[in-house]
Amino acid sequence: MASQIAGVKNTNEDENAHKDLGFCGRVKNKVVEFPMKLKKLGQDDPRRIVHSLKVGLAVLLVSLLYYFDPLYDGLGATAMWAVLTVVVVFEFSVGATLGRGLNRILATFLAGSLGFGVHHLANLSGEKGHPILIGLFVFILAASVTFFRFFPRIKARYDYGLLIFILTFCMISVSGYRDEEILEMAHKRASTILIGAFTAVSVCVFICPVWAGDDLHNSVATNIEKLGSFLEGFGSECFKISCKGGESNKALLKGYCSVLNSKQSEESQVNFARWEPRHGRFRFRHPWKHYLKIGSLTRQCAYRIDTLNGYINSEIQTPLNIHSTKVQELCMKISSESSKALKELALAMKTMTRPTTATAHITKSRIAANSLKSFLKSPGLGGDIHLLDIIPAVTVASLLTDVVAYAEQIEKSIQELASLSHVQFKSAEPKTEQEQTKLHKHGIVHPCAATDGPHHVITIVQPSLKEIENKG
Amino acid sequence: MASQIAGVKNTNEDENAHKDLGFCGRVKNKVVEFPMKLKKLGQDDPRRIVHSLKVGLAVLLVSLLYYFDPLYDGLGATAMWAVLTVVVVFEFSVGATLGRGLNRILATFLAGSLGFGVHHLANLSGEKGHPILIGLFVFILAASVTFFRFFPRIKARYDYGLLIFILTFCMISVSGYRDEEILEMAHKRASTILIGAFTAVSVCVFICPVWAGDDLHNSVATNIEKLGSFLEGFGSECFKISCKGGESNKALLKGYCSVLNSKQSEESQVNFARWEPRHGRFRFRHPWKHYLKIGSLTRQCAYRIDTLNGYINSEIQTPLNIHSTKVQELCMKISSESSKALKELALAMKTMTRPTTATAHITKSRIAANSLKSFLKSPGLGGDIHLLDIIPAVTVASLLTDVVAYAEQIEKSIQELASLSHVQFKSAEPKTEQEQTKLHKHGIVHPCAATDGPHHVITIVQPSLKEIENKG
Numbered sequence: 001m002a003s004q005i006a007g008v009k010n011t012n013e014d015e016n017a018h019k020d021l022g023f024c025g026r027v028k029n030k031v032v033e034f035p036m037k038l039k040k041l042g043q044d045d046p047r048r049i050v051h052s053l054k055v056g057l058a059v060l061l062v063s064l065l066y067y068f069d070p071l072y073d074g075l076g077a078t079a080m081w082a083v084l085t086v087v088v089v090f091e092f093s094v095g096a097t098l099g100r101g102l103n104r105i106l107a108t109f110l111a112g113s114l115g116f117g118v119h120h121l122a123n124l125s126g127e128k129g130h131p132i133l134i135g136l137f138v139f140i141l142a143a144s145v146t147f148f149r150f151f152p153r154i155k156a157r158y159d160y161g162l163l164i165f166i167l168t169f170c171m172i173s174v175s176g177y178r179d180e181e182i183l184e185m186a187h188k189r190a191s192t193i194l195i196g197a198f199t200a201v202s203v204c205v206f207i208c209p210v211w212a213g214d215d216l217h218n219s220v221a222t223n224i225e226k227l228g229s230f231l232e233g234f235g236s237e238c239f240k241i242s243c244k245g246g247e248s249n250k251a252l253l254k255g256y257c258s259v260l261n262s263k264q265s266e267e268s269q270v271n272f273a274r275w276e277p278r279h280g281r282f283r284f285r286h287p288w289k290h291y292l293k294i295g296s297l298t299r300q301c302a303y304r305i306d307t308l309n310g311y312i313n314s315e316i317q318t319p320l321n322i323h324s325t326k327v328q329e330l331c332m333k334i335s336s337e338s339s340k341a342l343k344e345l346a347l348a349m350k351t352m353t354r355p356t357t358a359t360a361h362i363t364k365s366r367i368a369a370n371s372l373k374s375f376l377k378s379p380g381l382g383g384d385i386h387l388l389d390i391i392p393a394v395t396v397a398s399l400l401t402d403v404v405a406y407a408e409q410i411e412k413s414i415q416e417l418a419s420l421s422h423v424q425f426k427s428a429e430p431k432t433e434q435e436q437t438k439l440h441k442h443g444i445v446h447p448c449a450a451t452d453g454p455h456h457v458i459t460i461v462q463p464s465l466k467e468i469e470n471k472g
Numbered sequence: 473m474a475s476q477i478a479g480v481k482n483t484n485e486d487e488n489a490h491k492d493l494g495f496c497g498r499v500k501n502k503v504v505e506f507p508m509k510l511k512k513l514g515q516d517d518p519r520r521i522v523h524s525l526k527v528g529l530a531v532l533l534v535s536l537l538y539y540f541d542p543l544y545d546g547l548g549a550t551a552m553w554a555v556l557t558v559v560v561v562f563e564f565s566v567g568a569t570l571g572r573g574l575n576r577i578l579a580t581f582l583a584g585s586l587g588f589g590v591h592h593l594a595n596l597s598g599e600k601g602h603p604i605l606i607g608l609f610v611f612i613l614a615a616s617v618t619f620f621r622f623f624p625r626i627k628a629r630y631d632y633g634l635l636i637f638i639l640t641f642c643m644i645s646v647s648g649y650r651d652e653e654i655l656e657m658a659h660k661r662a663s664t665i666l667i668g669a670f671t672a673v674s675v676c677v678f679i680c681p682v683w684a685g686d687d688l689h690n691s692v693a694t695n696i697e698k699l700g701s702f703l704e705g706f707g708s709e710c711f712k713i714s715c716k717g718g719e720s721n722k723a724l725l726k727g728y729c730s731v732l733n734s735k736q737s738e739e740s741q742v743n744f745a746r747w748e749p750r751h752g753r754f755r756f757r758h759p760w761k762h763y764l765k766i767g768s769l770t771r772q773c774a775y776r777i778d779t780l781n782g783y784i785n786s787e788i789q790t791p792l793n794i795h796s797t798k799v800q801e802l803c804m805k806i807s808s809e810s811s812k813a814l815k816e817l818a819l820a821m822k823t824m825t826r827p828t829t830a831t832a833h834i835t836k837s838r839i840a841a842n843s844l845k846s847f848l849k850s851p852g853l854g855g856d857i858h859l860l861d862i863i864p865a866v867t868v869a870s871l872l873t874d875v876v877a878y879a880e881q882i883e884k885s886i887q888e889l890a891s892l893s894h895v896q897f898k899s900a901e902p903k904t905e906q907e908q909t910k911l912h913k914h915g916i917v918h919p920c921a922a923t924d925g926p927h928h929v930i931t932i933v934q935p936s937l938k939e940i941e942n943k944g
Contacts, residue, residue, distance in 0.1 A: 041619070041622055049619065051618065052615040052618040053615050055614050055615060055618040056612065056613075056614040057611070059614040059638070060607055060611045063610055063646045066647070066649050067603045077647070077650070080646075083642045083643065087614070087635065087642065131539045135532055135535065135539075138535055139531070139532045140528065142527050142528040142532075143524040143525050143527060144524065146523065147513075147520060150520050151509070151513065163559065163560070166527075166531070166559050167555075167559045167560070170531055170535065171555065171556070174535045174538050174552075174555060175552060178538055178549070261733070261735040261736065263733040264733065264736045299732075303732070303778045306772070306775045307779050307874070392870070394867065395866065398864070
């Protein structure tokens with residue numbers, strides 16, 4: 001809370017500093033900063049530079065239609081629609097470009113034929129009735145299709161198609177009043193749009209493609225990793241234990257913030273990824289929607305972590321000094337073990353290997369959580385300490401237990417993903433014998449003899465909650 | 473946590489039920505459900521129906537260009553650009569329509585003149601050099617403008633303009649190679665786009681306008697209200713106290729979920745609202761960006777509430793039965809008082825009146841939080857109760873204290889909004905004398921004698937934290 005308010009204050013101070021400069025100073029500042037910002041933008045994601053060059057190339061390619069006589073003679077001035085299509089359809093990822101391209105082509109064909117039909121129908125009603133009938137159709141169609149665009153599901157995948165549908169329908173049916181050769185017009189429009197969409201999609205797919213599916217997979221994994229990084233630094237930061245790299249530690253602790261608002265970008269990436277063909281490690285019908293579930297659990301966990309973050313910089317460290325070395329130790333154990341588990345899960349997801357030690361880490365953090373419970377239950381405690389003194393520690397411990405529960409859920413949903421996507425999650429490199437024995441001893445990894453069919457589900461014998469309680 | 477997992481299970485069951493129906497059954501189901509969904513879509517927000525009719529009307533109006541000879545003679549087939557502009561520019565809110573319209577007009581003019589200049593420059597280089605030079609310009613411009621579109625700030629407000637800029641530039645400069653009358657073409661394109669944008673904006677503004685600013689203002693207030701509603705139901709739900717309307721209570725408790733992911737929609741609404749002229753209660757330069765701050769605090773508070781929500785349906789009520797009627801009572805007091813405060817703040821924001829009793833409620837909830845602290849400090853406690861038994865209660869109390877802190881922050885930022893937007897937050901209807909005296913007694917409302925100038929800041933004498941501690 002305190003740190004957040006400090007953040008707000010800093011922004012205000014920055015704004016005031018800017019205001020002090022006057023208009024000229026601010027303009028000068030912006031001009032000086034601009035190239036630096038440009039450079040940073042490129043450095044942050046070099047694919048942005050490649051994408052820009054690709055757009056330039058696609059527009060250049062399609063404008064060749066104008067320069068070669070044989071091409072131009074067939075299409076004439078409508079060649080412009082090809083340029084327009086490339087500019088409008090070309091998006092950053094393959095999925096988005098394919099989605100827009102297919103939407104545009106399909107909508108143009110459908111609306112073109114409908115417009116053509118309506119034009120003929122209106123023609124039957126004579127000179128006077130024609131504009132009235134066309135006007136009526138245009139009004140009804142524009143209104144009803146606009147209304148369909150409010151459907152959340154339709155909006156997510158076909159919004160652009162519906163827009164192009166209205167546009168093409170109006171274009172063909174209304175032009176029909178003046179131009180008798182609307183069949184030729186419709187034909188030309190359709191073929192130029194095909195050329196444009198084909199150029200855009202080809203350049204997008206064949207030159208350094210950016211797959212929305214890859215981005216989604218990596219961003220979901222990175223989000224889990226960010227939570228792990230927070231928990232890694234949390235223990236020492238919370239209990240003010242000196243460690244190396246104080247500043248970089250702070251940065252790690254802030255990383256989780258971007259997870260909190262990741263919903264919309266994940267949803268749109270899923271929609272893009274669903275347009276994409278088989279690529280790299282992903283089949284055509286990869287269970288993209290399952291990423292939303294993992295993402296949602298990650299965000300729920302991040303909300304707890306945001307609450308935990310409020311306890312750093314709070315008064316927690318002072319009253320804890322006397323009595324709670326044990327509490328402190330256990331909290332740090334829970335935090336570090338769940339950090340390891342989350343990081344291992346993120347890595348396993350990124351490399352698409354089976355997480356080998358994640359379950360062990362989760363079990364350890366659970367055991368630590370249960371030990372903490374037993375410790376707080378012990379009758380020796382509570383005699384001479386004020387309850388008030390350990391409220392923050394208890395709250396932190398309680399929140400950490402929540403985090404462990406979410407880490408478990410995340411693990412389960414990643415395993416579900418592995419089983420849904422069939423044989424794609426491979427075993428990691430075999431562990432050393434010593435490590436294997438250790439895991440078996442904990443009852444965590446069940447030596448799986450043979451894989452049965454295409455579903456290589458990871459079979460893990462999890463010690464039940466009761467067993468852990470007994471152990472704790 | 474448990475309820476969430478139950479939710480996931482339910483969805484799976486629904487999906488399985490759907491799968492059992494077979495393809496035909498599912499199609500039939502969808503066809504049957506479709507009209508009901510359409511009806512619900514309209515009932516949820518009747519402005520959607522009005523918007524759809526408005527789009528139909530605008531397209532109809534602009535297609536009149538085709539039907540009247542005097543209009544058509546001037547523009548010819550380029551009249552189509554007007555139809556295209558209306559379809560593409562017309563958005564749900566006035567701000568979005570204005571933003572797109574202005575972007576389109578400005579970008580067309582700028583790119584048109586630039587394209588015209590480049591065409592003349594290329595003409596100087598002779599028959600052979602012309603296409604090469606034009607090609608080079610098109611490539612460089614398309615690539616660099618595409619790169620600019622990655623700037624988050626530019627993307628937020630001018631993304632569409634940059635797209636149209638590339639499009640128009642390519643159109644004018646490339647067409648120039650074939651068509652010598654590009655000045656006329658540029659002129660016609662510009663005027664038809666002006667006509668289209670003007671029609672779209674006029675219909676959008678003058679027939680039942682939907683203001684993005686209004687929507688933003690109301691949605692931020694509604695989000696605060698949702699948190700209040702959760703807290704209202706939380707106490708009784710958490711401690712399993714029977715109350716009327718169990719089901720509606722559950723619905724209230726779920727309302728806060730939409731607040732968690734409100735960031736992106738708020739940001740886009742702010743961007744739209746900034747295009748809007750003075751309307752209703754808002755001036756032209758209303759501090760729209762300040763809503764982002766209030767929204768951010770609301771979300772932070774919602775994260776705590778999501779954590780609190782995890783404790784409903786948990787084992788909290790059982791071990792609390794013996795010792796903690798006092799704890800329970802105080803938790804309920806904190807929760808109900810901060811609920812009242814948040815609801816009052818939301819109402820004050822919606823009606824743009826000064827919140828009169830919100831500070832009193834916040835103070836009361838603070839006092840209750842401090843009483844809880846003192847109670848836990850008391851030496852009588854801790855003797856024979858297990859610490860473990862009251863962990864959930866302590867955690868809930870601790871989280872509620874956090875919520876109170878956020879409620880305070882939200883109150884402050886609403887007051888800031890009131891002072892930034894000058895004379896627009898009016899006093900609510902005067903309270904009864906009894907209520908006023910009560911508030912004065914608590915030292916909460918300072919009888920403000922006169923308002924000084926345009927800044928009617930609400931002057932409130934808040935009892936300091938120390939005073940409250942002493943009182944508790």
